[in-house]
Amino acid sequence: MHMNDKYSDIRQLSRPQYDDLPPMSMADRAAQFSPFAALAGYGDAVSETARLVDSRCELTDDQADRLNAQFSRLLESLGDQPEIRVTYFLPDKLKEGGRYVSKTGTVRIFDSYAGELVFTDGERISAADISDITFCEDADQPSDLTSSSASS
Numbered sequence: 752m753h754m755n756d757k758y759s760d761i762r763q764l765s766r767p768q769y770d771d772l773p774p775m776s777m778a779d780r781a782a783q784f785s786p787f788a789a790l791a792g793y794g795d796a797v798s799e800t801a802r803l804v805d806s807r808c809e810l811t812d813d814q815a816d817r818l819n820a821q822f823s824r825l826l827e828s829l830g831d832q833p834e835i836r837v838t839y840f841l842p843d844k845l846k847e848g849g850r851y852v853s854k855t856g857t858v859r860i861f862d863s864y865a866g867e868l869v870f871t872d873g874e875r876i877s878a879a880d881i882s883d884i885t886f887c888e889d890a891d892q893p894s895d896l897t898s899s900s901a902s903s
Contacts, residue, residue, distance in 0.1 A: 804848030807840050810882060821884040825858065825868075832857050837868065838883040839876050851882065 768774065810818065825833060834857045842849040856870040867875040 799845060802846075804843050804846060805840075805850050806848050808882070814882075818881065818884065821886070822878070822881075824886070825884060826861060829858065829861060832859060832871070834858075834887040836885045836887060837876060837881055839880040840882060841880070855887065 836855040838853045859871045860869045
C-alpha cells in the first residue's frame with residue numbers, strides 16, 4: 752500500500768459542518784498557524800535598553816558661581832520679565848539619566864515654594880536642574896573681548 756492510497760477513502764468527503772459553530776474564515780484559520788510572541792514586550796524592552804541617555808554633570812565651582820550670579824540677577828529683574836536662554840537637565844521618565852535641553856523664553860515668576868522658574872508660556876523648570884542661564888540681551892551685545900579687539 753502506497754502513502755497516497757492511505758486516505759483515498761476519505762479524500763472526497765467535505766469538512767463537517769456544525770449548526771452551532773459557523774465555519775471559520777480563511778484569515779482566522781491562517782492565524783492559528785502564525786507565529787506568536789512568546790515573550791510579550793521583549794522587543795520593546797531591548798529597544799528601551801539600547802536607547803542612550805546622558806548622565807547629570809556636576810558643575811565646577813566656577814560654573815556654580817556663574818550660575819548663582821546669573822540666577823540672582825534673574826531674580827532681581829523678574830519685574831521686567833527678562834528673556835533668557837536656560838540649559839537644564841531633563842530627567843528621563845523610564846530610566847536613570849536624561850538629556851540636556853535648552854529653552855529660550857520670557858520668565859514670568861520664580862515659584863519659590865516649588866523651586867521652579869515659570870515662563871510666560873506656562874512651562875516650569877526646576878532650579879535644581881538648571882546648568883546655565885544666559886540673558887538674551889547679553890547675547891546681542893558684543894563681549895568685552897570682541898569690542899577691545901575691534902578697536903585695536
